[in-house]
Amino acid sequence: MLASRKHTRLRIGLVVIIIGLIGIFWYRSPRTIIENDSSTIAEVHIKNGQTGESLSIKDPQQIDYLINNMNKGQLKRDGLSLGQMGYRYHITLFAKESDDIIGWDSFMINSSEVIRKDPFFYQVEYQLIDLNYIENLFTK
Structure with missing residues (x-):
């Protein structure tokens, strides 16, 4: 009986x-932002x-640049974001009719190094997000 309890505790442990x-x-474990081409x-x-302000990008060249830039970096979880307010840019992706979004279809960019996808903040490693490009889209 006593040996049985020890084995049970050992298994649970x-x-x-x-x-x-x-x-x-x-x-x-690292991850990418967008797994789609x-x-x-x-x-x-x-x-x-x-x-x-909001804008919608439909130009294939601009979409290509944005997606490729975001896919170059790897992300590592960097703490909980629950209850945090504010962001620099909120990105929402819409797939073509015959495709699905693989990975994230919506996330927030706080800086070139920090992305938020609740419930976590993510640290961008290797390739920072090109915020100048996004800022310039709003001035065109």
Whole structure:
């Protein structure tokens, strides 16, 4: 009877440790923002969180630049974003009729190095987001 309880506790302990290790691996594993090729995106909607202005990008060359720029960087989770307000740009992607968005279809850019997709902040590594390009879209 006593040996049975020890084995049960040992098994429960091992399961907790394994689940914890899987959680740590998942939290620390890098990811990309958008897994789609730019040719599958029909429209990119951008809202400026500082001015409230919005615009829709339908030009394939502009979509290509935006998607490729965002896909060059890798992201690492960098803390919880729940309850946080404000953003620099809110990006929403719309796929062509025959395609689906793989990955994120909506996220917020706080800076060239920080992206927010609730419930997490993500640190951009290797290739920063080109905010100058996005800012210039609003001045055209």
